[in-house]
Amino acid sequence: MSILTYVGAGQMASALTYPVIENGHEVRLVGTPLDREIIDELRRSNFHINLKRTLPDSVKYYQVEEVEEALKGADVVLCGVSSFGVDWFAENILPIIPDDVPMIAVTKGMIDQEDGSMITYPHYWESRLPEGKKLSINGIGGPCTSYELADKDNSAVAFCGRDIETLRKIKAMFTAPYYHVSLSTDVIGVECAVALKNAYALGVSLAVGIAEKNEGIGVQHYNSQAALFGQSVKEMKQLLNLVGGGEENIIYGAGDLYVTIFGGRTRKIGTLLGRGMSFDDAMEELAGVTLESIVIATRTAKAVRRLAENGKVDLADFPLLMHVDDIINKGAEVDIPWKAFETEKF
């Protein structure tokens, strides 16, 4: 039996209690300062108020001030914060994880740097480690929504990190008849692919709203969604190349894009925008919902624009990303640049 301490009691981390408990391990679920109510209710009834599922009986719950106790004797730490908690995690949790305890994060995203390069969260956290501290920081990517994982539907994901042996050890704790885990030491490739899909899921969802605007709510037109899907795969492949990730990770990107398009929050904002709502109005309609897609799209576009200024890429190769950025950050109306997607290869 191993002890796994989860920091962040969001939906994905909480859904990941099922396979690990089933494998006979101890799980300690620690709330962030934002998770206080979640932990309170879990302690009362084992019911997760956001995931809307009852967690396994034996999960142990902790509020954030009890985190040091929760880390005692831990074999693995799982980081379950959202993109918005990345710095909080760096400042408050990274320094107190023992050097010999590997960590794995469900947080998906990338951070753009001054020179236009982007780094993954594992790399960012490594750069934020206190001087002299060493930590094995791993990540989880791939198409997996928390609800369906909690319901034990089949899900396939990738664990990535620098050391394959560490990944194998962590996988043994998480794998389940319904949770299928591939391993990769290409951290940049996996993390970049699954981060980018957020931005592009918004792009594809625009077509959902455009069709609804023209023909009525609920009408689905798949040719235009598929065209944007193909364009997304193309731009994501180019971005993978740019950041030095293996192109084969498009597998995770495409799968993750697929599930995100059907998944909820990102589809909602894309659909509202496609219907013709302004970005500000759409954000107001979705008030209180965390939208990582907005953060990722903005960051990626910013990075690509800076690379273009330095002559390293051609903005014309990223027409969909640029349009999504124009909508989000420059008040542009939705007007898909279809003709810019056309190419000639000979």
Place this chain on the structure above:
Amino acid sequence: MSILTYVGAGQMASALTYPVIENGHEVRLVGTPLDREIIDELRRSNFHINLKRTLPDSVKYYQVEEVEEALKGADVVLCGVSSFGVDWFAENILPIIPDDVPMIAVTKGMIDQEDGSMITYPHYWESRLPEGKKLSINGIGGPCTSYELADKDNSAVAFCGRDIETLRKIKAMFTAPYYHVSLSTDVIGVECAVALKNAYALGVSLAVGIAEKNEGIGVQHYNSQAALFGQSVKEMKQLLNLVGGGEENIIYGAGDLYVTIFGGRTRKIGTLLGRGMSFDDAMEELAGVTLESIVIATRTAKAVRRLAENGKVDLADFPLLMHVDDIINKGAEVDIPWKAFETEKF
């Protein structure tokens, strides 16, 4: 004004009358022996009984015995037969197309050869040309359902062929504000990508049926669909490599896979199989429906198995294709080989 003669009055060819007529060209739509009723009704009312749309007024209609008249003065010939009409087209139409008239086909598919290699329809037709005859044979690939094209939704496709100038000339006749055309001289890559998606759309659709079996008709589970989508992209990329097509064509494959999963016939058979119906019963339920996915999956699996016998590929790299083939051709029950999808990359 140019004259375009379409041979085959199926849904896709008929939908392609709209942009070409709008561009001011003459379209002559010739039915195959199977299209007699379609042409009869079109002559009466311009209404296409399968596409369920009224075609543009000025389209001219021909029964198959009038094909030579329809070809007189044609600038381009469009082949609109299905996979099942490929040999009929080779025997009856190819010989009577003048050498200087380029042809473009909407037929998607590939043919497996004795040695396990597969060839595209354009290549197959080239091999079937009468001795000494030369013909420019081009193809159309990409995610585009006929209904949505007829309704002038935005669709993005690829025209492929040996000569970029010919492709540009044909594109000029077809392009429209809602019909976006990329060009590629990588015929194998484009044709292979869009043919394969038929087989894999069936594979992804299995997850639709499995979820319905467990939870009731209409329930959608996207994690498992996305996992199969990712696995499909992976196997399709490998197959593209095998046939010598550029991997970047996965853009068309992924987009086309996306639209096919939502598109109708292939999804139906996959869903029925996923629910637990035997292949024979499912085919009976869908009696009369042409299922190119079955043909493509069977041919591709056969080719891959033969390549494996010759030591050229490892069957373990194609677990989803093999499972689909086992279901279709060996009476196997649906039992997704999830663990075979797991990989290690380091």
